[in-house]
Amino acid sequence: MRVRHITKRDAANYIDLCKKLDQETKFMMLEPNERTTNLKEQRNYIQSLLGAANSMVFVAEHEDKLVGYLGAYGGEFRRNRHNVYLVIGILQQFAGRGVGTALFTEMEKWARQVGVHRLELTVMTHNIAGVSLYKKMGFTIEGTAKDTLLVDGNYVDEYYMAKILS
Incomplete structure (x- = not known):
């Protein structure tokens, strides 16, 4: 397995990955068939992301x-450029x-x-594996x-977690 920065050539595979994640887990934001990004839009998004100094997809x-x-x-303004919000998704077959x-x-x-100073994320409180990973990586619950999300007709709570880089 190899970890690297995303490239424009990854656009189709990235859309496929995200759609698979939408199908196999309820821990992602989008529900199955809710993702509408097309290949051109995804390439353009990756292009703009690669041009930002404080944003990246790995x-x-x-x-x-x-x-x-x-x-x-990363944040877009002088006051929050040092903050980076994180979103992770891993196919179940590769979890653990x-x-x-x-x-x-x-x-x-x-x-x-x-030069990022603060990493932050949200996670559903019942996502035990996610919370465990984030704590292992040095994040704390703030x-x-x-009732931030509505999943299968039920309201779900989320933890706000962060890590300060010194």
Whole structure:
């Protein structure tokens, strides 16, 4: 398995990965068939992302297929450019095999190089594997937001988690 920065050539595979994640887990934001991004839009998005100094998507690749990603999206203004919001998705077949750790390790190296000070994310409180990974990578729970998501007709709470890079 290899972790690297996303490229425009990954657009189709990245869309496929995201659609698979939407199908196989309820921990992602989008529900199955809700994702409407086309190939041209995805390429344009990747192009703009690669032009941003404080944003990047890291992909985990196994046998020429994307099996996971970690998106790091930096603040747009002077007051929040040092903040990066994270979103991760890993195919279930590759869960528990070190993919998440590898993605976070690469992202944190990059974050330190580009001057990021704060990493933050949200996670459903019942996502035990996710919370465990984030704690392992040095994140702490800063608070709980009640009823932030509606999943299968039920309101779900989320933890706000963060890590300060010194």
